[in-house]
Amino acid sequence: MQDWGSGPSNDDLEKKVIEIRDYFKNKFNPQKGLLPILVIVALIVIGAYTSMYEVDTEETGVVLRFGKFSGFSEPGLHFKLPLGIDRVYLVQTGRVLKEEFGFRTVTPDVRSTFTKRGLEEESLTLTGDLNVSDVEWIVQFQVADPFKFIFRIKDPVGTIRDISEAMVRKTIGNANVTEVLTTERAQLASEIQRDLQDTLNQYDIGVRIVTVKFQDVTPPDPVKAAYNEVNESEQQRESLIFQAREQFNREVPRARGEAKKVLQEAEGYAVERVNKARGETNRFLALLTEYRKAPSVTRSRIYLETLEEVLPRLEEVYVMDDKTGGLLPLLPLRKSMEGGAK
Amino acid sequence: MKAPVIFFVVIALIFVGMDGLYVVNEAEQAIVTQFGKPVGDVIDSGLHLKIPFVQKVTRFEKRILKWDGDPNQIPTKDKRFIWIDTTARWRIKDPLLFYTTVATERGAMSRLDDIIDSVVRDAVSGRLLVELVRGSDYEAQEDSGEERFEVEGVVIAKENLVGREEIMAGILEKARANTPDYGIELLDVQIKRINYVEQVRTRVYERMINERKKVAAQYRSEGEGEKADILGQMERELKEISSEAYRKVLEVRGAADAEAAAIYAEAYNQDKEFYAFLRTLESYKKSIKENGRLVISTDSDYYRYLKQAK
Numbered sequence: 001m002q003d004w005g006s007g008p009s010n011d012d013l014e015k016k017v018i019e020i021r022d023y024f025k026n027k028f029n030p031q032k033g034l035l036p037i038l039v040i041v042a043l044i045v046i047g048a049y050t051s052m053y054e055v056d057t058e059e060t061g062v063v064l065r066f067g068k069f070s071g072f073s074e075p076g077l078h079f080k081l082p083l084g085i086d087r088v089y090l091v092q093t094g095r096v097l098k099e100e101f102g103f104r105t106v107t108p109d110v111r112s113t114f115t116k117r118g119l120e121e122e123s124l125t126l127t128g129d130l131n132v133s134d135v136e137w138i139v140q141f142q143v144a145d146p147f148k149f150i151f152r153i154k155d156p157v158g159t160i161r162d163i164s165e166a167m168v169r170k171t172i173g174n175a176n177v178t179e180v181l182t183t184e185r186a187q188l189a190s191e192i193q194r195d196l197q198d199t200l201n202q203y204d205i206g207v208r209i210v211t212v213k214f215q216d217v218t219p220p221d222p223v224k225a226a227y228n229e230v231n232e233s234e235q236q237r238e239s240l241i242f243q244a245r246e247q248f249n250r251e252v253p254r255a256r257g258e259a260k261k262v263l264q265e266a267e268g269y270a271v272e273r274v275n276k277a278r279g280e281t282n283r284f285l286a287l288l289t290e291y292r293k294a295p296s297v298t299r300s301r302i303y304l305e306t307l308e309e310v311l312p313r314l315e316e317v318y319v320m321d322d323k324t325g326g327l328l329p330l331l332p333l334r335k336s337m338e339g340g341a342k
Numbered sequence: 343m344k345a346p347v348i349f350f351v352v353i354a355l356i357f358v359g360m361d362g363l364y365v366v367n368e369a370e371q372a373i374v375t376q377f378g379k380p381v382g383d384v385i386d387s388g389l390h391l392k393i394p395f396v397q398k399v400t401r402f403e404k405r406i407l408k409w410d411g412d413p414n415q416i417p418t419k420d421k422r423f424i425w426i427d428t429t430a431r432w433r434i435k436d437p438l439l440f441y442t443t444v445a446t447e448r449g450a451m452s453r454l455d456d457i458i459d460s461v462v463r464d465a466v467s468g469r470l471l472v473e474l475v476r477g478s479d480y481e482a483q484e485d486s487g488e489e490r491f492e493v494e495g496v497v498i499a500k501e502n503l504v505g506r507e508e509i510m511a512g513i514l515e516k517a518r519a520n521t522p523d524y525g526i527e528l529l530d531v532q533i534k535r536i537n538y539v540e541q542v543r544t545r546v547y548e549r550m551i552n553e554r555k556k557v558a559a560q561y562r563s564e565g566e567g568e569k570a571d572i573l574g575q576m577e578r579e580l581k582e583i584s585s586e587a588y589r590k591v592l593e594v595r596g597a598a599d600a601e602a603a604a605i606y607a608e609a610y611n612q613d614k615e616f617y618a619f620l621r622t623l624e625s626y627k628k629s630i631k632e633n634g635r636l637v638i639s640t641d642s643d644y645y646r647y648l649k650q651a652k
Contacts, residue, residue: 060649177550
């Protein structure tokens with residue numbers, strides 16, 4: 001309503017008042033007066049609406065006036081010339097954008113779900129030793145120059161994708177499969193990042209590569225089992241060695257202990273043997289001393305003592321005479337004793 | 343009567359004026375033709391004037407454009423079939439020439455198809471697969487052994503191989519030679535994907551599997567070997583320990599026996615006869631058991647002593 005007052009001049013206003021009066025007088029012809037007003041109001045509203053635009057926090061506006069670049073606009077509310085004189089292109093400069101290769105995030109969440117369906121062509125990569133590896137990676141980039149990003153190249157994201165793939169294949173193709181799968185992932189990724197940035201700089205399209213990161217880098221599915229087998233066999237090797245060491249550690253110290261035991265026993269034997277010898281000889285010597293004092297008596301005594309001990313055990317005693325060659329039964333001791341007993 | 347006439351004149355003038363003005367966007371470049379004949383220079387972005395109705399504006403992309411080749415199945419020089427997927431960047435350098443020779447982007451694309459595809463095909467079929475895959479500074483793995491490259495019985499020396507970079511540079515150079523004829527500047531050609539065709543891939547997988555199996559077998563036999571080694575060491579050690587113990591035991595016992603013998607000898611030597619007497623009786627005691635029979639010879643010691651006793 002306020003627009004009305006500021007818009008038309010006094011004469012127009014008078015005219016309009018008359019028109020409005022006419023309109024009320026002649027209700028059968030209502031359009032004649034109201035239509036221009038509605039058109040004007042609509043134009044003003046459209047004009048005001050089309051000359052305002054908003055730039056979001058993470059965006060930068062690129063303003064073209066009559067098709068020619070006239071400046072950037074920062075986040076906030078801005079005015080521009082309407083009717084297509086100024087055109088604004090909004091580019092997400094603040095945000096780090098991500099492209100995925102060899103897989104796609106289906107639903108990003110705490111536990112995201114991914115798909116690999118139909119992306120083998122993208123992820124299967126030849127290595128320098130002509131093996132195949134299944135490589136998944138991401139590229140994060142940021143728009144460094146929004147003007148170049150949209151006006152230096154058509155389809156900048158497609159180009160980033162293409163060049164990423166080319167550089168990954170180039171770098172992986174220059175490495176060997178074991179390096180790709182294990183040791184040099186980080187180094188390869190930074191090499192790719194450098195190459196990618198260099199190539200994009202040649203196009204001068206205002207893109208800054210934030211990072212290139214490998215995700216899953218695996219052998220292709222049909223080969224995975226064989227790779228696992230290698231890991232297993234490595235484990236087996238370790239466990240075989242471990243077992244052998246264990247057996248070694250179990251048996252050798254025991255053998256040492258046993259050896260010591262045997263040696264101790266031998267030493268025991270030695271001591272025993274010597275002591276025995278000493279004991280026996282000492283006894284003999286003692287006896288000898290006595291014997292020397294009275295040899296024949298002692299001799300007879302010992303002899304008789306022995307016979308006394310031995311003879312009762314015997315059943316028969318025979319004497320063999322070399323000269324006659326016959327057996328002479330000497331003393332059928334037991335028989336006579338037994339006979340006597342009967 | 344007068345107002346409507348003026349109104350129509352104004353409308354007509356605006357209409358004509360509008361046709362005399364045109365805007366070229368930052369993404370575009372334009373040429374102006376007058377009855378089909380090009381007039382003036384290439385028009386850059388901004389607001390421009392032309393003669394209404396007589397002159398016509400044709401716009402072209404100024405930005406870098408993408409060309410994406412169809413993945414192609416090409417045999418390399420060493421007769422390996424591979425899929426190769428190339429991509430290229432190009433832009434319209436000379437819109438007028440571009441307009442007259444290929445007219446549209448679509449026309450340009452099909453021309454680029456012809457040029458790049460054939461150049462790539464030549465380059466691929468003239469090279470070994472390793473040359474396409476590896477860079478010139480490729481280093482083989484240390485334990486992989488010497489590689490041999492042979493094409494139809496002819497051995498190719500390793501020094502004669504080129505790297506991927508050179509091949510790509512060659513492709514770009516050759517492809518570039520033709521594109522200026524169409525007002526096109528070719529910025530680069532890249533191999534986006536290179537891979538084995540399906541049946542070759544299966545064979546490669548088989549080879550990879552066999553290689554892995556070989557490594558696995560090696561690990562296993564290494565394990566067995568190491569185990570045998572350790573057990574062997576153990577065996578040796580055990581033998582060493584037990585034999586040394588045996589030796590020492592015998593030495594100790596021997597020494598003890600010797601000492602004992604010396605002691606006995608020294609003592610018994612003092613009266614051999616008495617010792618023999620005692621010892622005879624001793625053994626007599628020991629050897630005669632219950633209910634035994636004793637047979638003695640008349641010239642034995644026993645008998646002698648018996649006789650003496652009598």
